[in-house]
Amino acid sequence: MLDRLDHALRAAPDRPAVLGTTRRGTVRTRITRGDLADLADRYAAGLGARGVGRDGTIGVAVRPGPRALAVLLAAHRVGARVAVLDPGAGPDVLRARLALARPDLVLADAVAQAAAGWGRALARRARLVLPELTQWGPVATVGLRLPGCAPALGGASGSSRPPRHDGGDGDAVIVFTSGTTDRPRAVVHTRSSLAAGMAAVTDLVRPAPGTPVLGGTFFVLVPSLAAGAPVALPVRGPRALARQLRRLDPQATYLTPPHLRAALAAGARFGGRVWTGSAPASEDLLTRVKAAGADQAWGVYALTELFPAAAVEQADKAAFTGSGDLVGAPLPGVSATVAADGELLLAGPAARHRYLGAEPDPRVATGDRARMEGGRIVLAGRCKDMVLRRAENIYPGLYEPALHVPGVELALLVGVPAGDGDERLVAVVQPGRGADPRRVRTALAEVFDRMGTARPDALLLTEVPLSGRSRKPDRAATARLAADHRGVPVR
Incomplete structure (x- = not known):
């Protein structure tokens, strides 16, 4: 399909590929099909110049759009795989995912780099906290390059097309899903799937x-x-x-x-x-x-x-x-x-090949x-604990360990029906005996700031229900409790 797209873009280079809309609603051409093909060529040349090729891994923290698509086409051309990095996952989760993927090169737009570096203070106000990207290896900028950003990826417009990788099937995309910060879980799709x-x-x-x-x-x-x-x-x-x-x-x-x-x-x-x-x-x-x-x-x-x-x-x-x-x-x-x-x-041809690190x-x-x-x-x-909020999968196991700040005995993240298939995410926290609830809330506020898009909608300080001979936290009962007591909204 990506090869077919590459040929289709070049067959009608002057036609619009991606359309934009002005504030007044006027539709305009954001990038033509030929320009998108040229951008993919430049990115592929940039990857080749940095030694990223067959079986290489590229970490990508680029907002969806033409540039992200050009990166995918470029990676496909040189035979590398793309590890999708979600800046909204929070620094601890993102750090663990980077450690698992071990990218040879991280591609990031200026916004992601600013949030991880010189613009960290402003990004924190927007509840976007990222680890320093350069500690995982070389970084290149995709798109507009601002002062303080890494060097840009790609050569000049009109640069020669790099040779196409033709090594058959292989890993194409890594998409992180559930797991924990100690053992992240990632879906691996091949070129064929x-x-x-x-x-x-x-x-x-x-x-x-x-x-x-x-x-x-x-x-x-x-x-x-x-x-x-x-x-x-x-x-x-x-x-x-x-x-x-x-x-x-x-x-x-x-x-x-x-x-x-x-x-x-x-x-x-x-x-x-x-x-x-x-x-x-x-x-x-x-x-x-x-x-x-x-x-x-x-x-x-x-x-x-x-x-x-x-x-x-x-x-x-x-x-x-x-x-x-x-x-x-x-x-x-x-x-x-x-x-x-x-x-x-x-099962089927479009099913993922494996989870990263598994058979x-x-x-x-x-x-x-x-x-x-x-x-x-x-x-x-x-069957599982995943919470689905605003079309985003949130896995409690990724974030619950961080909720156990001083003064907390037990903590769960549960989903509560919010109508029409959506859910609210509630942190149900059981303070320890003698703990000051105000201090617990203050400590949790710092944790919530690091949870990115998994930030809870509400906090409920109460005793967490237990069940079974082992007295494990009862998620179903906790979810019912959270539904009956909405908790304090998390700002």
């Missing part, structure tokens, strides 16, 4: 050339651009997004459920086909999207380990009267089985309880 996932999206969405698509993920950008459709990245702010939808009139739109709800609240109108995923998409939400003008409204069931796995259109979801959450039939090539304990297991495993244990009904997947809750 990544291509299979993108091909599945193409067959599902069927983007037509020439008409815009609205979406910001690689699984939207690559298939759309390869098919000849320009892509617009969703703007921030519900009202601005509503204006963008009106001016752009996209053939297909991909937004997460929280973005859809915010856009609907701002009076957004839709057209064409709308796709949503990364979080549960209720029948009510899909119905509201169609009532707002969409021809079709689809919920996509996908995981980091296998994207996409299944899809369901609003009409089918509305007609389903059974218990549980219908997410649709497995997509072509995806096999779905239910284990004896009720956990949904998936390959063709089956993906989803952590979701499910049943098969008429060849369709019906979810019945989660």
Whole structure:
């Protein structure tokens, strides 16, 4: 798919690749297809000049957009793999992930470098705290280079195209998910599994050339651009997004459920086909999207380990009267089985190859309880502790050890239903006997500042429920307790 995209970009170099939107909602070309191809060439040349090639690892802390896509194309060209670094994960988690990935080169935009260096004080105010990136090896700047940033990646425009790596299959992308700061967990996709996932999206969405698509993920950008459709990245702010939808009139739109709800609240109108995923998409939400003008409204069931796995259109979801959450039939090539304990297991060409540091495993244990009904997947809750908030997976085990500050006996992070499939994240903390609650709150505030996008919505100081002969913390009972007592909002 990436090779196909590379050829497609060069076949029509003057056509728009990525569209931008001004504050007034005017649509403009942000980068042409030819310029995007040239940028990928320059980045590939820069990687080659730094000795990064086949089987090398590149840590990437670059905001989604044309430059991040050009980095992926460049890595593909030289045969390196990309480790996706999320600056919002917090410094402790990010440090552990860097130690596991051991990148040969870290590519970062100016914002990420500033947050990790000279702009740390300002970034901390925005609750973005990063470790010093240079301690993990050489760093290169992608995009605008500000004073104090590392040297830029890539040569001058028009530099010769570097030779293409043609070593068959191999690691393409590392995406971190769960685990702990001691033992991070990372999903490894190969070139073939990544291509299979993108091909599945193409067959599902069927983007037509020439008409815009609205979406910001690689699984939207690559298939759309390869098919000849320009892509617009969703703007921030519900009202601005509503204006963008009106001016752009996209053939297909991909937004997460929280973005859809915010856009609907701002009076957004839709057209064409709308796709949503990364979080549960209720029948009510899909119905509201169609009532707002969409021809079709689809919920996509996908995981980091296998994207996409299944899809369901609003009409089918509305007609389903059974218990549980219908997410649709497995997509072509995806096999779905239910284990004896009720956990949904998936397999297929788009499934991840392995977890970093582990042996390959063709089956993906989803952590979701499910049943098969008429060849369709019906979810019945989660088996694991993951909390899903605003379309982001939050793994309590990554952050709970840091909550045990002086004066704390037990601490759990639990999800509490917030309506329409979303959850609130609540820190339930049990102070030790004689501990000063004010000091505990002060100490926890410093921890919360380091949790990035996993920062809790509320703090509840109370006794943590225990269960079993071993008297382990009872997560289910703790979640019920947090739902009954909302706690103090975390500012």
